[in-house]
Amino acid sequence: xxxxLVALHVGxxxxxxxxxxxxxxxxxxVITVNQTTLDL
Numbered sequence: 831x832x833x834x835l836v837a838l839h840v841g842x843x844x845x846x847x848x849x850x851x852x853x854x855x856x857x858x859x860v861i862t863v864n865q866t867t868l869d870l
Contacts (some may be wrong), residue, residue, distance in 0.1 A: 834856070835854055836850040837851055839852075856865055
């Protein structure tokens with residue numbers, strides 16, 4: 831069973847009059863090394 835964060839509930843802040851629910855979707859990150867800045 832995989833558990834993941836699906837939403838962020840924000841409330842009790844002066845910037846938000848009413849509680850706010852922000853849905854989150856999966857994000858895939860691909861991190862690689864930049865070959866032009868690699869010093870060998």
